[in-house]
Amino acid sequence: MAGGKQSPRQKMINLMYLIFIAMLAMNMSKEVLSAFGLMNEKLTDANTRATEQNNRAYANLATKAADQAKQFGEAKEKTDALKEKADSFYAYIEDLKGKMTSDVKDKKDYETMDKSKFLDEYFFVSGTITPEGKEFVSKMDEFRKASLEALGGTNLAPVVESRFSTNPVKNKDGAQLNWLNYHYEGFPLVASLTKLTQIQADVKATESDALSSLLTTQLDDAVSLSKYDAMVVFDKNAYYPGEKLSGKIVLGKNDPNLVAEKVVINGEDWPEDKIKAGQVILDGPAGGVGDRDIKGEFHFKQGDSTVTIPIKGGYSVIPRPNEAVISADKMNAVYRGLSNPMTISMPGVPSNKVSASAAGLKRVKGDSYMMRPGKGNEVTIRVTGTLPDGKKVSSNKKFRIKEIPPAVGMVRGQYGTVSMPKTSVGKIRVGAGLPDFLFDLKLNVSAFKIKVPGQVAIPVTGTTMNGRAKQAINKARRGDQITIYDIKATTSGYKLKKVLPVVIKVSN
Structure with missing residues (x-):
């Protein structure tokens, strides 16, 4: 294609070739x-x-x-x-x-x-x-x-x-x-x-x-034997004087194929018929009132060597009870408007021999109860238990009644100040939540107000923007902070007293 004098036809061919390339x-x-x-x-x-x-x-x-x-x-x-x-x-x-x-x-x-x-x-x-x-x-x-x-x-x-x-x-x-x-x-x-x-x-x-x-x-x-822990597990946490001790020592991983070669407890070799798959059976007298230690060792073969896993535990022998043990499952107070889970029991007394009563208290099953408090600042729970010998013991305990803390307004699962494009603001769904609350509650939003800088506040029913709100949002500028406040929310029919605002910063 280069060098020498070319005819018009050759030049045309070369040009077409370049166009083709x-x-x-x-x-x-x-x-x-x-x-x-x-x-x-x-x-x-x-x-x-x-x-x-x-x-x-x-x-x-x-x-x-x-x-x-x-x-x-x-x-x-x-x-x-x-x-x-x-x-x-x-x-x-x-x-x-x-x-x-x-x-x-x-x-x-x-x-x-x-x-x-x-x-x-x-x-x-x-x-x-x-x-x-x-x-x-x-x-x-x-x-x-x-x-x-x-x-x-x-x-x-x-x-x-x-x-x-x-x-x-x-x-x-x-x-x-x-x-x-x-x-x-x-x-x-x-x-x-x-x-x-x-x-x-x-x-x-x-x-x-x-x-x-x-x-x-x-x-x-x-899966490494060096990571196993031995646990002392009793049929109950405490025993009366003269009762028969009952319980087990169980490895952290209760493997049916894992049987110790030898078990030593409190300096004595334990009988082979009480060494089961992954556990050791305990029986014998509990002893007198006081704290009792259980110490010993599991011996396992691992390859050509022996692995020793220490046993460390204990139990207490206590006098017969004269008062109930009452504990809130999730908190040290009960909240108004909620079903508060509670466990009510007496040491050594079966749950079917224990009864509890209080305003708003209801037994669910066994020693599990639900408390839904009403008015006032305190509630007293009265417990009565029937001991194995037929004697009855009673105990009372007071709990504070608290209000559900203020919730926070949320958009896209976020609260506080949330940045997003203006085109997205009109499509959001307004919600409410309690991020640091012990209960996992579902809050239902029924209404809110939205304030765009330079525009009047607009009330909205439901969780999504209405036409007036979208018109106001369209007038917002980059950097504006749109406030969603006066959020109305309920949970299980209970109206929350306060929901904190959520702010949307217009990014573009």
């Missing part, structure tokens, strides 16, 4: 854009599935932590802290992606997403990084640090460091570039969109890694 390049460019779009779709679907899997893992860990706080509590604390950061970072990226495609009519027409204008202006101005660009990098750094705190000391730390690194990058010419410029300046919109979705995928992968790593570590510890 350009058309191929354009088609290839469109194919690449479509490929990015399809990749983004697949990543988005994968992120949805990963979210569901992670949520199930979080729920599983929460159950384990509730059942075995010492074993799984620390892992739950770490993953809960990581989840909070992950949810925040994921939502931030999702909001950024929404801004990037807000002007795109057809979200799946990837061939039109070939411009780099949005991020070039959003992240960069006149060769410098904008506050928005710095915020994006800061969010990456924050999540990386949170992930390393959760996974510190594991072999996954280098992986996390690499996933969310914002260190300068060398290009193909060996020049060192800022991380943000290298990855997001001058790239087609769909390519940047896919990169952001990949970061979200990395967030989900990091959550999954943390859950798997921390849970596996705890489970590995759980």
Whole structure:
């Protein structure tokens, strides 16, 4: 195509050849854009599935932590802290992606997403990084640090460091570039969109890694014999003088295949017929009044060695009772308007031989009761028990009656000051909650008022905005603080006396 004098026909052929190459390049460019779009779709679907899997893992860990706080509590604390950061970072990226495609009519027409204008202006101005660009990098750094705190000391730390690194990058010419410029300046919109979705995928992968790593570590510890504890479990907590002692010594993991080679209790070898699968049977006289210790050892074979697990426990022998034991299951007071669970019993007296009475008190089953107090500031519970010898003993105890504390107004499950775009404010549902209350109550909102700066307060019935409220919201400006107050809420037919306002700060 070059050199020598060319005829007009040859020049025309050369020109057409160049046009043909350009058309191929354009088609290839469109194919690449479509490929990015399809990749983004697949990543988005994968992120949805990963979210569901992670949520199930979080729920599983929460159950384990509730059942075995010492074993799984620390892992739950770490993953809960990581989840909070992950949810925040994921939502931030999702909001950024929404801004990037807000002007795109057809979200799946990837061939039109070939411009780099949005991020070039959003992240960069006149060769410098904008506050928005710095915020994006800061969010990456924050999540990386949170992930390393959760996974510190594991072999996954280098992986996390690499996933969310914002260190300068060398290009193909060996020049060192800022991380943000290298990855997001001058790239087609769909390519940047896919990169952001990949970061979200990395967030989900990091959550999954943390859950798997921390849970596996705890489970590995759980199966080790060195982690077992011996527990002394009696049929009841205290005994009368002359009663026969009854109870068991049970390992923390009651494995039917786990039988000790030898058990020593209080310096004596225990009979073989009382050493059962994963436990030791205790019987014999309780002794006189006072505290009694039980000390000893389990001996197990592990490979060629012997593992010794210490036994440490005790019990008390007490005089026959002369007063009842009454305890609130969740608090040291009872709340007006609620069914307060209580346990009422007498040491050594069966629940069917114990009766209790008070205004608003009702037996549920056995020694479980429900108290729904009425008027006044105190309630007295009167208990009578019939001892094995037929004698009756009685006892009274007073409980304070308290009001349910003030609830807080909530939107999107958040309270206090909540930031969101103006376009989202009109779609919210107003709720109420008691974040620090001992009871898990469902509060029903029936009405509220909304005040937009510069507009009159508007009353609303129900939990969603009416037409007048939406009109007022449309007049709000960026930075305005919209107050939702005078929230009316009830629970189980009881009207809460006060619900604190919730403030919405208009972000854009």
